[in-house]
Amino acid sequence: MPKRTTRVEELRAPVKGGVRRVLVLADLEKQGVRSFKAPLCDWLRARQLGVDFEGELRAFLRRHEALEPSKRRAARPDLVVVLGGDGAILAAVRAFAEHPVPTVGINFGRVGFLASTPVSHWEEVLTGILEGDGLLEPRMRLVARLRTHDGDDRVAIALNDVVLQRGATQGMLTLALRVDGEWVTDYRADGLIVATPSGSTAHSLSAGGPILIPSMFGMVVTPICPQALAHRPLVLHPDSRLELAIRASAGLTTLAVDGQAYTPLHQGESVFVERHPLPYPLLGWAKLDPYRRLRERLGWSGTMTTLGLGAGEDSVALDDGAGSTGPPRGTGQDDSGL
Numbered sequence: 001m002p003k004r005t006t007r008v009e010e011l012r013a014p015v016k017g018g019v020r021r022v023l024v025l026a027d028l029e030k031q032g033v034r035s036f037k038a039p040l041c042d043w044l045r046a047r048q049l050g051v052d053f054e055g056e057l058r059a060f061l062r063r064h065e066a067l068e069p070s071k072r073r074a075a076r077p078d079l080v081v082v083l084g085g086d087g088a089i090l091a092a093v094r095a096f097a098e099h100p101v102p103t104v105g106i107n108f109g110r111v112g113f114l115a116s117t118p119v120s121h122w123e124e125v126l127t128g129i130l131e132g133d134g135l136l137e138p139r140m141r142l143v144a145r146l147r148t149h150d151g152d153d154r155v156a157i158a159l160n161d162v163v164l165q166r167g168a169t170q171g172m173l174t175l176a177l178r179v180d181g182e183w184v185t186d187y188r189a190d191g192l193i194v195a196t197p198s199g200s201t202a203h204s205l206s207a208g209g210p211i212l213i214p215s216m217f218g219m220v221v222t223p224i225c226p227q228a229l230a231h232r233p234l235v236l237h238p239d240s241r242l243e244l245a246i247r248a249s250a251g252l253t254t255l256a257v258d259g260q261a262y263t264p265l266h267q268g269e270s271v272f273v274e275r276h277p278l279p280y281p282l283l284g285w286a287k288l289d290p291y292r293r294l295r296e297r298l299g300w301s302g303t304m305t306t307l308g309l310g311a312g313e314d315s316v317a318l319d320d321g322a323g324s325t326g327p328p329r330g331t332g333q334d335d336s337g338l
Contacts, residue, residue: 011281014079014102016132021050023077023101025092027084028055030108032119036083040106043123044081047130052077057091064095073099079129085109086202090159090258093280097157102136104129104283111297113201113214114159116284125285135286138279140196140217140238144257145272146265156257159280160199162273163256164244164265165191165224172227174248179240187231191224192244194273201297203259209233213290217275238275245270 022044026033037053044051054060064072076096080103082088089105096103105115106122116137117125128134142158156162166173175192177184195204197212200220205211209222210233217238223231236242246253246267255263255271265271294300 011100011136011138011279012102013134013136013281013283014129014132016130018132019049019078019130021052021077022079022081024051024053024081024083025057025060025088026053026055026082027057027088027108030084030088033083033108036106036108036119040081040083040122043126057088061091061095069098076101078102079104081106081126082115083108084115085112086114087259089114089282090260093159094157094258094260097141097280100278100280102129102134102281102283104134113293113297114198114282116282116288116293118285118288121285121287125283128286129283135284137215137282137284139198139214139282140279141276142194142196142219142273143276144255146255146263146269148269149266154263156255156261156263157276158199158257159196160202160258161193161195161204162271163191163193163203163224163254163259164246164271165254165256166249167251167254170249170251173246173253176243176245176247177221178243178245179236181241184234185231186247187223188227189223189225189231193220193222193224194242194244195220195222199258201294204233207233210235211294215290219273219275240274242273243270244273 024041026037028034041051041053067075076099080092080101082092082103082105085107086109092103104117104125106117106119107115109115139159142162144156144158144162147153164175172188172190175187175189193204193207195209197214197216197218200209200212204220204222207222207224209220212218212220219236219238219240220233221236222233246265246269249267253265255265
């Protein structure tokens with residue numbers, strides 16, 4: 001397997017004084033986002049930053065994707081601040097897929113595996129980023145390529161996953177998996193998921209796939225409701241080249257990229273998936289390690305209860321009935337981001 005270069009060295013968190021223009025992307029349907037808009041934008045402008053605000057994500061994506069490539073690059077801000085959940089983060093990542101921009105998500109969603117900043121700590125996190133102390137979390141991405149029956153070549157970039165799935169009213173698919181040219185198996189299933197470590201806690205997890213720490217590099221192949229009980233998820237080397245071929249289909253098969261871009265496919269067509277050479281630069285909160293994210297998002301090990309400490313100190317204990325304690329953490333009411 002030829003080793004391919006990952007251009008992590010091209011990714012950097014903003015340096016002090018390096019942020020001059022900020023794009024705020026907001027999912028205004030999320031509770032609390034509308035009332036949060038003004039305080040955030042005023043806070044940014046008070047620091048002599050140019051602020052652009054977009055509250056219609058779909059309209060922003062359409063306008064941005066309609067720009068010529070040179071104009072898209074020229075329109076890049078220095079920092080993207082996303083208000084919403086993981087879906088809003090995926091929209092931002094899709095908009096800047098070709099030329100990534102450091103992106104931080106303030107979580108207003110239900111789970112928030114990508115939007116990692118709790119609302120209660122937004123000022124602390126943004127202050128750190130503007131001071132050059134932002135925590136960079138390079139996230140592996142995937143490239144999916146296909147050629148349709150009409151001869152069109154299409155390319156899509158995914159942060160979370162690439163999914164081949166059957167139509168709502170048709171029977172199972174037969175999908176063949178090849179890795180680096182070697183046939184692995186044929187799946188009789190409702191679909192097949194190829195996920196990144198970031199995507200391992202999304203659709204793949206609900207289909208029984210394993211959890212990968214988001215900072216690592218690797219791929220997860222997870223069948224959706226396979227007919228054969230012996231078919232289990234596979235964890236593959238990040239440099240693997242995958243071919244997903246549609247051997248049999250009773251109707252249209254859909255290719256979904258990050259749950260946002262959908263392409264119909266037919267029997268006999270294939271999708272080729274490999275690692276994108278440039279990870280996406282998400283920015284996180286240094287105090288929120290990935291294991292704490294999993295505990296809070298997935299409800300592991302009991303409930304979190306507040307400990308009374310000295311002035312200015314917040315911590316919690318992990319109440320699992322055995323007196324065990326978790327690591328110190330902030331305990332703001334909205335402290336719910338990954």
